[in-house]
Amino acid sequence: MELIQHLQCKTPLGFFKTILIPNQFYGEVPPDFVQQHFNELHKSWHIWDKNGIHHKLTFGKYNIIPYLTDGWYALLNHLECKQATEITFTYYGGGNFLLSVGSITLCENFPSFHSHSTNPIDTQSFDVTLSRCDVHNTAMTLEGDFSDYVRSVGYKSLLLVNDHLDILQASIMSTYSPIVATIIGHGWKEFCRFQNYKEGDTIRFKFACKISRNLVHVRLITKD
16 A cells, blocks of 8 residues: 555656456557557556555557556456446556546447447447358458448558457458449458358447557457
């Protein structure tokens, strides 16, 4: 408790909010926080909660998808979170953070960087039910709003990210004659096979508009 009191007497260097999701084995960290403190962030983070309980987390120091792993699941179990819950990390330097637990929250209120966020202002999400062609062909033709969105921002490729934070780059092709079409090409079949998607599965493509624009989290919503 003395260390906590010592930290609380100091001026915080920053803070961020993220979401504890039951059964998610890693924590997601906002890229802007990492960019701001990149040179000083340690691989090991020391976290203290309001009761003085210490948790040690391993930080994956990546600009695109920074995350917390070893120790995250133990933290989740310690806090006994049964539903998605907002938490705040207050940073005091030297790899030291104080943790405060907020309230249960819904996906539309998640910060936009989070893979599960459906924030209507800062994210774009598109649900696709996979056809036989989508699963077995080397490319997938996008339809409706999804096609319009990808074509309008001029993507040449997408960084497809799965629930394990594996990243695969897929090309984007746009045609205008004889028909207007937007196609996820090279890389799609490999990603689809790696995820073991089946005909009839519904998957969600989620973009955080203000971060890495061609980064898209892809996850299974319903399985056939």
